[in-house]
Amino acid sequence: MxxxxxxxxxxxxxxxxxxxxxxxxxxYLSKNLAKNGVNVYVVTCDFPGAPDxxxxxGVEVFRIDSYKNPSPDFASWVYLMNMNMQxxxxxxxxxxxxxxxxHAHDWLVANAGIGLKHVFRRPLxxxxxxxxxxxxxxxxxxxxxxxxxxxxxxxxxxxxxxCCSNYMVSHVKxxxxxxxxxxxxxxxxxxxxxxxxxxxxxxxxxxxxxxxxEKIVLFVGRLVYEKGIxxxxxxxxxxxxxxxxxxxxxxxxYMKEPLWEHVKRMGLTHKVLFxxxxxxxxxxxxxxxxxxxxxxxxxxxxxxxxxxxMAAKSPVVVSDTxxxxxxxxxxxxxxxxYPDNPDSLAWGVTRVLLDECxxxxxxxxxxxxxxxxxxxxxxxxxxxGVYERVLSEYSRTFWA
Amino acid sequence: MRVxxxxxxxxxxxxxxxxxxxxxxxxxxxxxxxVETFLITYHDYWTGEFEEEGVKVCRVTNPVKTHISVxxxxxxxxxEVERAAANxxxxxxxxxxxxxxQDWHFIPAAVTLKKAFGIPFVYSVESLEDHRSHxxxxxxxxxxxxxxxxxxxxxxxxxxxxxxxxxxxxxxYKVPEAKVKVVNPETKHWFEDILKVYKGVMGxxx
Numbered sequence: 001m002x003x004x005x006x007x008x009x010x011x012x013x014x015x016x017x018x019x020x021x022x023x024x025x026x027x028y029l030s031k032n033l034a035k036n037g038v039n040v041y042v043v044t045c046d047f048p049g050a051p052d053x054x055x056x057x058g059v060e061v062f063r064i065d066s067y068k069n070p071s072p073d074f075a076s077w078v079y080l081m082n083m084n085m086q087x088x089x090x091x092x093x094x095x096x097x098x099x100x101x102x103h104a105h106d107w108l109v110a111n112a113g114i115g116l117k118h119v120f121r122r123p124l125x126x127x128x129x130x131x132x133x134x135x136x137x138x139x140x141x142x143x144x145x146x147x148x149x150x151x152x153x154x155x156x157x158x159x160x161x162x163c164c165s166n167y168m169v170s171h172v173k174x175x176x177x178x179x180x181x182x183x184x185x186x187x188x189x190x191x192x193x194x195x196x197x198x199x200x201x202x203x204x205x206x207x208x209x210x211x212x213x214e215k216i217v218l219f220v221g222r223l224v225y226e227k228g229i230x231x232x233x234x235x236x237x238x239x240x241x242x243x244x245x246x247x248x249x250x251x252x253x254y255m256k257e258p259l260w261e262h263v264k265r266m267g268l269t270h271k272v273l274f275x276x277x278x279x280x281x282x283x284x285x286x287x288x289x290x291x292x293x294x295x296x297x298x299x300x301x302x303x304x305x306x307x308x309x310m311a312a313k314s315p316v317v318v319s320d321t322x323x324x325x326x327x328x329x330x331x332x333x334x335x336x337x338y339p340d341n342p343d344s345l346a347w348g349v350t351r352v353l354l355d356e357c358x359x360x361x362x363x364x365x366x367x368x369x370x371x372x373x374x375x376x377x378x379x380x381x382x383x384x385g386v387y388e389r390v391l392s393e394y395s396r397t398f399w400a
Numbered sequence: 401m402r403v404x405x406x407x408x409x410x411x412x413x414x415x416x417x418x419x420x421x422x423x424x425x426x427x428x429x430x431x432x433x434x435v436e437t438f439l440i441t442y443h444d445y446w447t448g449e450f451e452e453e454g455v456k457v458c459r460v461t462n463p464v465k466t467h468i469s470v471x472x473x474x475x476x477x478x479x480e481v482e483r484a485a486a487n488x489x490x491x492x493x494x495x496x497x498x499x500x501x502q503d504w505h506f507i508p509a510a511v512t513l514k515k516a517f518g519i520p521f522v523y524s525v526e527s528l529e530d531h532r533s534h535x536x537x538x539x540x541x542x543x544x545x546x547x548x549x550x551x552x553x554x555x556x557x558x559x560x561x562x563x564x565x566x567x568x569x570x571x572x573y574k575v576p577e578a579k580v581k582v583v584n585p586e587t588k589h590w591f592e593d594i595l596k597v598y599k600g601v602m603g604x605x606x
Contacts, residue, residue, distance in 0.1 A: 069546055070539040072469065079475035080543055083508040090515035111479055115509075118483040119516045121490065145466040150476065153463045 005387060006039045006099040010109040014044040021304055022105050022129055028189060032380035034058035043089045064088040075147060082111035089116055101125060101387055107147060110154035117157060121399040123390050126158035128172050130301050152176045159390050164188040164302040165323035184386055189376040190307040195284050206289045209273060210246035215353050217245050218290035220305050223253030228296035228319060231342050233259055236268055238346035243353045247272045287312035292352045298339055300324050307374055310366035315359045317348040333366040402436040402492060403429060404485055404499045406506035410441035418526045421585060422502055428591045430454035440484045442477060458484045471543055474505050481509040489517060497602050500524055504544060507551040514554060520601050523555035525565060530572050549573050556601040557581050
């Protein structure tokens with residue numbers, strides 16, 4: 001290897017295109033790798049108004065034609081988009097005079113990553129953010145099996161598979177029958193500085209969502225079954241028996257309508273506020289105002305929203321499952337509750353809301369833990385370490 | 401001269417009449433053309449490298465077994481075709497003169513290899529989606545048509561078997577006339593004519 005390490009990141013989303021958690025993940029990871037002296041080339045889908053080629057915070061970004069004809073279904077679109085991504089990336093690599101490593105994020109870029117690996121004979125790394133079998137709690141159709149097998153194919157072709165939590169490491173190992181030494185845990189991160197930027201008067205801001213005498217209980221997430229929002233809604237009357245609060249629910253999803261109907265039937269429309277999607281700044285300010293942030297997920301690969309709440313110094317109540325179990329230490333950095341249990345959730349929330357000393361202790365401990373353990377600077381160094389290890393192993397193969 | 405032919409059917413896998421035509425072409429290339437001929441094709445389980453009648457055949461299978469359509473099936477198979485082609489490329493001192501891709505299935509692989517290594521390709525048309533699906537333009541058919549279009553756009557030459565098909569390719573994909581070459585495999589000199597097309601592409605690309 002001559003000079004700086006050159007990494008090509010393949011991702012279907014990168015800001016300003018934001019669909020899920022992969023976009024911010026790749027953004028912060030790439031930016032901090034660049035700060036650590038890695039040349040990062042991001043190849044991603046195009047987005048209205050965003051340039052085809054630009055340098056963002058030291059990261060060179062290429063946006064490719066993401067196949068805009070109508071497609072038969074989402075998975076077919078993904079494969080067609082990969083056809084375009086792969087041919088564009090091949091030109092880019094050729095013009096750059098080569099790269100050292102390809103790093104693919106989820107099955108959404110599996111084909112492109114695997115093709116480029118063989119064509120240029122460079123190692124491929126895969127980060128698995130989530131799995132089809134986990135999202136759907138099983139495989140129920142050929143469509144789901146096809147995606148599952150594509151994920152398996154990606155992990156098979158990858159030199160190493162990165163997961164963001166120990167829970168995901170064991171889940172991915174089980175789902176694709178991978179050998180232990182192929183898996184690496186590198187956590188997800190959160191940038192606490194983003195929470196210090198806003199100059200909005202929070203007391204003023206808070207009034208848009210709650211009365212001064214109401215505590216704010218915040219939920220942030222897609223309104224889908226596995227996020228457990230229904231558990232929180234069921235706990236609302238139990239919590240209101242003990243403390244006056246406003247429940248602010250941020251996000252959209254197929255459960256929004258039925259949940260709202262349920263709230264109406266309980267006669268609690270004045271206590272529950274559905275905001276839908278909000279912009280980043282509003283979200284961060286809400287997290288800063290929240291007297292407690294609740295993450296009641298039933299399935300959670302990582303649980304980045306808990307870290308974000310901690311960075312905003314909001315106390316957290318999380319269900320004891322998946323990645324959340326690892327992030328939170330009970331009574332130290334947050335409160336753990338039994339998953340899918342409204343009584344347990346109500347107990348956790350009232351405990352935080354009724355004891356300010358306890359809440360403040362959780363806030364301080366959690367904030368320090370986030371700064372210490374989940375900062376992107378450190379995570380990018382760990383990732384660079386994985387790259388270097390893989391390249392040193394690669395240098396002893398006949399491809400090198 | 402070193403050529404790789406891509407075809408989704410080759411004996412013993414015979415789907416239509418393309419398989420035997422591609423075999424005939426490959427044998428003549430190896431025997432009469434003085435061409436080192438590689439053939440990459442698909443087989444469900446009979447995979448690997450074989451020397452057959454002077455042709456170096458490589459059969460790959462699909463890494464993803466469960467599929468919802470021939471479109472998704474083709475799109476995950478292309479990476480295996482790329483892997484096999486890259487192996488030939490690196491083993492032969494990075495010297496491949498040309499790829500001949502038969503029909504639409506492995507056009508994505510041919511295009512990527514062109515972008516990565518600068519290997520030109522000929523797109524040989526046996527049939528078009530517009531005819532196979534009787535003009536249907538559901539998203540499924542349009543996706544296959546977009547791959548065929550990509551083939552006509554990126555290929556050095558679009559090789560067809562009749563004047564009628566030449567006019568159809570020009571109509572459907574607005575291919576410049578000079579890019580389309582007609583070689584009727586029923587004629588006496590068909591093989592020499594194809595060899596001439598290959599040599600023309602090589603001369604132009606250098």
